[in-house]
């Protein structure tokens with residue numbers, strides 16, 4: 001096995017979602033570079049049924065308000081929900097953008113979009129950023145759809161909360177290897 005392939009296995013095994021971030025975040029050029037690699041997924045008929053929306057600065061407060069509205073919250077509950085997107089400097093909204101097709105059903109297009117999202121999270125992690133995929137009960141509410149300007153053929157898959165690592169040189173405790181023996185069966 002080549003060294004590059006071994007690195008990929010190690011990067012996947014080491015990936016973890018860390019919630020604490022600094023205010024540092026990857027810029028647009030870095031995101032485009034990582035996205036170009038993350039987009040290299042299995043994609044039936046190459047519909048590219050996905051897109052990603054960057055939310056920085058005030059846009060995160062707009063999302064917070066939409067989350068509270070989507071859940072019909074008022075008062076303190078609305079305020080605490082509205083603060084949630086401020087936990088990271090950059091949120092990447094993950095959108096499945098389906099195309100009507102007799103050949104490639106919706107679930108296949110969703111699998112492709114989810115693949116891009118997983119890849120992007122992994123690459124951000126491997127490049128030293130924090131990336132935490134979050135959703136919530138408000139994710140597919142009308143208020144949140146409107147905020148992201150989704151079309152009728154689109155749905156959110158959640159957000160990657162992205163930021164810097166407070167102490168990049170600190171080694172994480174090695175995580176227990178995933179137990180997968182019962183998940184690989186044969187017929």
Ligand SMILES: Cc1cc2nc3c(=O)[nH]c(=O)nc-3n(C[C@H](O)[C@H](O)[C@H](O)COP(=O)(O)O)c2cc1C
Nearest residue numbers: 015016017018131132133134135136137157158159
């Ligand atoms: C579609 C999706 C939605 C998720 N939503 C949340 C969420 O809202 N809150 C949360 O704590 N974890 C959520 N997670 C799980 C975290 O992203 C993360 O996987 C989990 O905290 C375990 O950490 P790990 O990825 O390092 O194993 C979600 C994962 C996926 C794939």
